[in-house]
Amino acid sequence: MKLIFAIVNNDDAHAVATELTRSGFSATKLASTGGFLMAGNTTFMICCETASVDTVIGLIAQNSRKRKQYVPNAASYTADEAPVSYPVEVSVGGATVFVTDIERFEKL
Numbered sequence: 800m801k802l803i804f805a806i807v808n809n810d811d812a813h814a815v816a817t818e819l820t821r822s823g824f825s826a827t828k829l830a831s832t833g834g835f836l837m838a839g840n841t842t843f844m845i846c847c848e849t850a851s852v853d854t855v856i857g858l859i860a861q862n863s864r865k866r867k868q869y870v871p872n873a874a875s876y877t878a879d880e881a882p883v884s885y886p887v888e889v890s891v892g893g894a895t896v897f898v899t900d901i902e903r904f905e906k907l
Contacts, residue, residue, distance in 0.1 A: 800846060800847070800848060800849065800900075800901040800904050801846070801847060801848070801849050801852050801898050801899065801900065801901060802844060802845070802846050802898070802899045802900075802901045802904075803843070803844070803845040803846075803847065803852065803855055803856070803896060803897070803898050804842060804843070804844055804896070804897040804898075804899070805842070805843040805845065805855075805856075805859050805894050805895070805896045805897075806831060806833075806840050806841075806842050806843075806894060806895040806896075807840060807841050807842075807843065807859065807863045807894045808838070808840060808841075808863065808892040808893070808894075809838075809839040809840060809841055810866075810892065811862060811863040811864065811892060811894075812828070812840075812841035812843075814862040814863070815841075815843065815858070815859055815862045815863055815894075816828065816841075816843070817862075818858050818861070818862050819843070819845065819855070819858055819859075822854070822858055824845055824847060824851070824855055824858075825845070825846070825906075826843045826844065826845045827843070827844040827845075828841055828842070828843055829841070829842040829843075829844065830842075843859075846901060846904050852898055856896055856898075859894050859896060860894065863892060863893055863894040864892055864893065865892045865893040866892045867888050869886040869887065869888055870886065870887055871884050871886060871887075872884055872885050872886065872887045
């Protein structure tokens with residue numbers, strides 16, 4: 800058995816949850832926050848057989864997409880010493896996935 804932790808952007812969480820359920824996988828959803836942008840994420844915990852790990856990761860990949868977002872940059876100083884902040888384009892979304900071994904799993 801394996802435990803998959805999948806951290807997904809909130810914009811994609813509904814699609815991921817729907818597809819996991821449709822495909823017969825149970826998942827526990829946890830609200831989480833990313834450290835870089837401090838944006839909302841959803842962390843899914845999915846326990847499955849070892850043979851199903853690639854299937855689950857594939858479903859997550861198909862339903863979570865990367866997108867571009869502009870975020871404020873730290874203020875820099877120009878020649879006349881006036882602080883200027885320029886937005887920086889960053890890639891957000893997609894999923895971060897961790898897979899761990901499970902010694903015991905019970906659904907009570």
